[in-house]
Amino acid sequence: MTQQKQYPHHIDLKPVMHVEGVVRLPGSKSISNRTLLLAALAEGSTTIVGLLASDDTLVMLGALRSLGLAWEQVDEHTHIVHGGGGILPAHEADLFMGNAGTAIRPLTAALAVIGGDYTLHGVTRMHERPIGDLVDALNAIGAQIEYTGVEGFPPLRIRRGHIHAQRLSVRGNVSSQFLTALLMAAPLMAREHPVTIDVVGELISKPYIEITLNLMRRFGVTVEQDGWQSFTVQPGQRYASPGTIHVEGDASSASYFLAAGAIGGGPIRVEGVGRDSIQGDVRFAEALEQMGATITRGDNWIEARSNGVLKAIDADFNHIPDAAMTIAVAALYADGTTTLRNIASWRVKETDRLAAMATELRKLGAVVEEGPDYISVTPPAGELSAATIDTYDDHRMAMCFSLASLDGKARRGNTMRINDPKCVAKTFPDYFDAFAGIAHENLI
């Protein structure tokens, strides 16, 4: 959907013997879309510096405009959002959400609580991604949300309800974005009484909740937290513009380059995230350390370099489900079987990522065991096989499989093909240019 970049139907990557360089990361998707919505709900105007320019943020920007909330881009790096103070000027709107979970889930909660007549829909895959836990939680407190397609999934029709919320509950084991959505909408409900959100069952992807709470705080709303079980917003708190917000670089996007450094020599430095990041995915670097890579960190950068063959690991990746995909491909360069556990959420993301990952790693000659919530990857004894990798309209499939062109495993002469590389537009439209910049002349 992003118009900036024309990609061919496939990209061929020659084996790369060495990687080295510095990559300036695009803005964080998670921070960008949260900041846009909070700025739109706040009183006052917010200047956002370093917003991600990609399909996922375009759908949020488009939705805000359709809702009558004004914003403008003042230069390449700077947007100004004029907040509506909790009011939506457009009482009716039809909103295209692409495949952006960070847009549809938080918007569903905000629109249902504020009220109006809205439809939300997306690409085919969006209509297969669950939203029932969020809709149930909202309808239980008086929202009026209907499914216009299959029950439990978008598209949705939202009508004005009568919200009476003091305590609500939401399941946490399918997506943390449902809790994020309710948290961001909670100050709009907590006009006279405190509002408490209880999490039912295990909460997955916890660090994303920390991003939510951090950004809500910057917009003037504090949430009282009782572990990961319940969250309370006291009445009378309203979102107020903090003036200017700087968006960090995307820590999930950093994972491809850090892994490249760990596999292909390095050093590779990513700029835009570091020790001070609020994104849980910076902990991806710890997994690379466990695999034997050398990682150095500054306030706003991280650097990775290889120490020879990576060590296989067996670890829980529930806290970093997106960056974990990069470990599954890095496992091709490890000295044994690497197992990634507690990643059932992979099945309901851009594609069924457990199935897609297993299928494509096998094409390269790996032995893969795929379970309901885990994947084990044993690299082939010799070289990786030449392969054409399918990407399933999943940006992360395209980005992490570019690493299979690195020649850390004495692979010789096998070009690998990545089909439909344009899917990277979801979060990183210039990904293959950035990759070519560290891999030098590998694109043919």
Ligand SMILES: O=C(O)C1=C[C@@H](OP(=O)(O)O)[C@@H](O)[C@H](O)C1
């Ligand atoms: O809140 C967020 O910004 C996100 C939460 C995670 O989703 P789940 O909570 O569904 O695992 C993650 O996979 C997604 O890319 C972004």
Ligand SMILES: C=C(OP(=O)(O)O)C(=O)O
């Ligand atoms: C799961 C992802 O996206 P979404 O925000 O649409 O859930 C992702 O970016 O890997």
